[in-house]
Amino acid sequence: MRLVVQEDAESVGEWVAHYVQERIRRFKPTAERPFVLGLPTGSSPLPTYRKLVELHKSGQLSFEHVVTVNMDEYVGLSPTHEQSYHAFMWTNLFEHIDIRPENVHILDGMAEDLQAECDKYEAMIEDLGGIELFLGGIGPDGHIAFNEPGSSLCSRTRVKTLAYDTIVANSRFFGGDIAKVPTMALTVGVGTVMDAREVLVIITGVSKALALHKCIEEGVSHMWTVSCLQQHPRACIACDEDATLECKVKTIRYFKGLQDTQLKLLQLPMEGYGGTSLTRGSSTGSAAAAPAPLSSTARMAVQEARKDRLSASSVMAAMSRAAERLSDDRSVSSVDGANAFRELATVAARGKPAAAAAAASAGASSGRAPKRGADDASRSAAKRARDV
Numbered sequence: 001m002r003l004v005v006q007e008d009a010e011s012v013g014e015w016v017a018h019y020v021q022e023r024i025r026r027f028k029p030t031a032e033r034p035f036v037l038g039l040p041t042g043s044s045p046l047p048t049y050r051k052l053v054e055l056h057k058s059g060q061l062s063f064e065h066v067v068t069v070n071m072d073e074y075v076g077l078s079p080t081h082e083q084s085y086h087a088f089m090w091t092n093l094f095e096h097i098d099i100r101p102e103n104v105h106i107l108d109g110m111a112e113d114l115q116a117e118c119d120k121y122e123a124m125i126e127d128l129g130g131i132e133l134f135l136g137g138i139g140p141d142g143h144i145a146f147n148e149p150g151s152s153l154c155s156r157t158r159v160k161t162l163a164y165d166t167i168v169a170n171s172r173f174f175g176g177d178i179a180k181v182p183t184m185a186l187t188v189g190v191g192t193v194m195d196a197r198e199v200l201v202i203i204t205g206v207s208k209a210l211a212l213h214k215c216i217e218e219g220v221s222h223m224w225t226v227s228c229l230q231q232h233p234r235a236c237i238a239c240d241e242d243a244t245l246e247c248k249v250k251t252i253r254y255f256k257g258l259q260d261t262q263l264k265l266l267q268l269p270m271e272g273y274g275g276t277s278l279t280r281g282s283s284t285g286s287a288a289a290a291p292a293p294l295s296s297t298a299r300m301a302v303q304e305a306r307k308d309r310l311s312a313s314s315v316m317a318a319m320s321r322a323a324e325r326l327s328d329d330r331s332v333s334s335v336d337g338a339n340a341f342r343e344l345a346t347v348a349a350r351g352k353p354a355a356a357a358a359a360a361s362a363g364a365s366s367g368r369a370p371k372r373g374a375d376d377a378s379r380s381a382a383k384r385a386r387d388v
């Protein structure tokens with residue numbers, strides 16, 4: 001399992017949205033082979049949805065060939081009820097993007113035969129060929145979707161009675177009146193989530209800190225159903241600093257260290273591939289020297305990074321995308337560029353996007369420089385970045 005820690009909920013949203021964008025881009029969906037995306041509701045995914053809308057509006061992301069499958073819905077709320085998850089999804093995401101209404105799937109909490117509705121939902125997911133990426137949210141009691149404590153870890157879509165804790169937590173959406181919160185919901189099961197080819201769960205805020213601790217530092221348990229992720233071959237949690245408050249410093253450092261290594265690993269396929277598209281920097285590799293021409297991939301990344309209004313996490317996401325594009329292109333022959341990317345990530349993490357862009361520029365232009373020169377470039381870029 002991966003744990004990606006970002007500063008705050010907003011940065012988590014940016015990271016997740018960029019991740020989703022990249023997964024869709026790489027999947028190259030078509031009408032015949034759409035990208036099937038599982039989605040949650042609640043306040044946790046709101047920053048992600050805002051960013052996805054932004055990416056769509058700026059022409060960087062299309063949902064034309066995306067099919068969505070929502071996690072859950074309250075029993076007894078009509079789709080037009082403002083607190084229904086139907087209304088939530090249309091208001092916060094679907095009506096702002098180019099998704100086809102027939103590609104949206106949300107359980108019907110008003111269905112006459114609720115279990116038949118759930119069975120139909122499972123069959124629909126199977127017909128779609130399964131879920132490619134399931135984004136998830138959790139409750140403070142560690143439930144994933146609405147799989148409350150004690151749910152079977154093999155459960156499928158079904159009717160669930162909501163735990164009192166969940167009713168209290170969600171009463172904030174019903175004017176603080178717990179009597180107005182539905183007591184039952186339809187929800188995909190833990191088994192349904194686990195069948196997705198990839199699961200990415202958003203955990204933000206101090207109210208979820210105990211659940212995160214249970215999920216990553218203790219064993220798999222039906223009392224904290226999100227802990228099922230430990231047994232998923234491709235699971236990731238994107239959390240903010242507040243959500244880590246109940247975890248050991250050592251655990252969080254460990255995962256942050258992995259984050260760093262993963263960024264490096266993204267560069268590794270670059271080694272050993274000859275290529276021409278990334279033009280070398282000067283052999284002395286000085287970052288202060290006139291920048292060498294860059295390949296279009298690297299140039300794009302640097303331009304993205306240079307927009308000062310981008311937050312540190314966007315810069316990191318941009319560079320990580322650039323790294324992936326570079327390794328896809330197989331046109332860059334040096335791991336020395338990776339050093340500069342690493343420096344970039346470090347600087348970006350300190351919240352200096354402009355400085356990070358300088359490092360990126362030097363790193364990209366040193367991509368095919370001889371080792372010594374590239375190292376020099378990395379070092380001077382990093383120094384320059386620190387001085388900004």
Ligand SMILES: O=P(O)(O)OC[C@H]1O[C@](O)(CO)[C@@H](O)[C@@H]1O
Pocket residue numbers: 039040041042043044045071072136137138139140143144145146166
């Ligand atoms: O993000 P919030 O507002 O805490 O809400 C989380 C809720 O949303 C859900 O993700 C429902 O989709 C539940 O798992 C959880 O109860």
